[in-house]
Amino acid sequence: MSDQVSCHTTGAPEITAEGSPFLNGLWKQNPVFVMVLGMCPTLAITNSVRNAVSMGLATTFVMVVSYGLISMIRKLIPKQVRIATYIAILAMAVTVVDFLVKAVSIPIYLALGAYIPLIVSNCLTLERAEAYAGKQPVVKSMLDGLGMGFGFTLALTMLGAVREVLGAGTFLGVHVFSKNFEPWVLFLLPPGGFISLAMWLLFFAAWRERSAKRATERVEAQTGMAGAVEARA
Amino acid sequence: MSTAATTVIEVRTAPHLHSGRSVDQIMRHVVYALLPMCFYSVWLFGISAAALIATTTAACVLIEHWSCRLAGRETSIGDFSVVITGMLLGLTLPPGLPLWMAVVGAFIAVAPGKMTFGGLGFNVFNPALVGRAFLQAAFPAAITTYTPAMALNRFSQFIPTSLATPFLKAAPLKDWIAQVRVDGFTGATPLMLQKFEHVTTDPWTLFIGTRAGSSGETSALLILLGGGYLIARKMMDWRIPAAMLLGALLTGGAYYLSNPVKYPSPLFVLFSGGLMLGALFMATDPVASPVTPRGMWIYGLLMGLITVLIRFEGGLPEGVMYAILLGNALSPLIDRLTQPRTYGEGKRMFAKEATTR
Secondary structure, three states: OOHHHHHHOOOOOOHHOOOOHHHHHHOOOOOOOOOOHHHHHHOOOOOHHHHHHHHHHHHHHHHHHHHHHHHHHOOOHHHHHHHHHHHHHHHHHHHHHHHHHHOHHHHHHHHHHHHHHHHOOOOHHHHHHHHHOOOOOOHHHHHHHHHHHHHHHHHHHHHHHHHHHHHHHOOEEEEOOOOOOOOOOHHHHHHHHHHHHHHHHHHHHHHHHHHHHHHHHHHHHHHHHHHHHHHHO | OOOOOOOOOOOOOOOOOOOOOOHHHOOOOHHHHHHHHHHHHHHHHHHHHHHHHHHHHHHHHHHHHHHHHOOOOOOOOOHHHHHHHHHHHHOOOOOOOOOOHHHHHHHHOOOOOOOOHHHOOOOOHHHHHHHHHHHHOOOOHHHHHOOOOOOOOOOOOOOOHOOOOOOOOOOOOHHHHHOOOOOOOOOOOOOHHHHHOOOOOHHHHHOOOOOOOOOOOOOOOOOOHHHHHHHHOOOOOOHHHHHHHHHHHHHHHHHHOOOOOOOOOHHHHHHHHHHHHHHHOOOOOOOOOOOOOOHHHHHHHHHHHHHHHHHOOOOOOOOOOHHHHHHHHHHHHHHHHHOOOOOOOOOOOOOOHHOOO
């Protein structure tokens, strides 16, 4: 997180310059598991896979569209009012999504409820606008929005999968275990969101630590071998 | 003493007095104090209670051992604290709880409730109650399914829900209870009877403990004996249980005086539910409770008050668990506010800042 905070002031490029912006958002800097942004929808509406996927896709749409626009006019926006401008553009995209979801599926619209309008104030959408889209060319910004959006969708789906499987015994409404499954009611409630997020974060932290350890071991082994070769020579 | 005449005065450096008590010694005595309750609960509820307590204890010990190995440090199961956690968890659960749920509760109690904080001495909450709170939130139906005490065949037959297949719903107990029930015993706990059916159990039954309830909370007498032993050996501070029981008694008394028809007598409040077990063995968790004497009183009175408020005003029949967890969360703050004044310092609390300025 400290890296992320500093990028607000010093500019994002040094972090995001390497690699493609799409893959960066999808995995390396995953908005939920790495940056821990956008916690409000992450915790609130991941109680089923369906809700999680629709929320993620709605956010993706908003990010791609608005980052394209923001990036296009980034040189025209006066510095003092840039946040307000970003929010206005984001709000426009969110309004479109709001109507779109309502037109496609009323049950999903009802399930997501207030969280669709709240995409505007989602710290993830605003953070990427400030850190990336406001400074980078159009195509890169849109790719960043797409990557971040898909990364967000992926993370939400992973959370939603844990919560739906344990909380209701189903995946996308299909019974995973027998119909007689004893539901873990807790996982459908807000604390279940916190617990499953913590479990995923723990998993990734352990995984990252292990791979870092392996990498250093590999480097050590190589240098050790090089040293041995030198000694022999 | 025979050699006293020949000994020259022995000179040693301070400290001259040793308490001679280590953590594991105290913890072992707590285990001894808990054993009578375990035996009584086996007598009352049969082999299901025995299996439940054994399962939670074994699971807690194994999980702590495994967490220590995972963290790459020496195993800490030798200090007996995790045995207490396991026993307490078993004692606070209904005897017919499916054993797989008990294992889930044990995992939550030890892995996130204790070991992620750094093990004994660092846990913010009483681990056993963390596990129980998780089970209460995850399986609200199973954890409020109580079975009658003194059931027929209780030493040869498990309560059917105990052996439910993991992750599957257990069969309803109604028919089984009708079959094995002895006259005069129901599956509902006294608090449930009081809250939902307005039947008050008499305090003597509650005191002796021949009633339905969580496996270890039934007998106030045995809990008081176990707690009294620890207090007499100075292994537990008497202030916390005294303050908690007093808090519950005063609040219950106030309710009783305001409407004696609707609310039960303060004695009922004192001896019913898990208040005794909670006050003597859970609220006194030395890690998660305040250390200043004044702080202990505040902590105990507050928990007693909240327990009764939840019982009478809330939707749940019992509130001891949440009261203690809340008390645990507040205890660092209570400790800070009740720091004793150092001799020579000003009278006011913030005098220190004033003098340094």
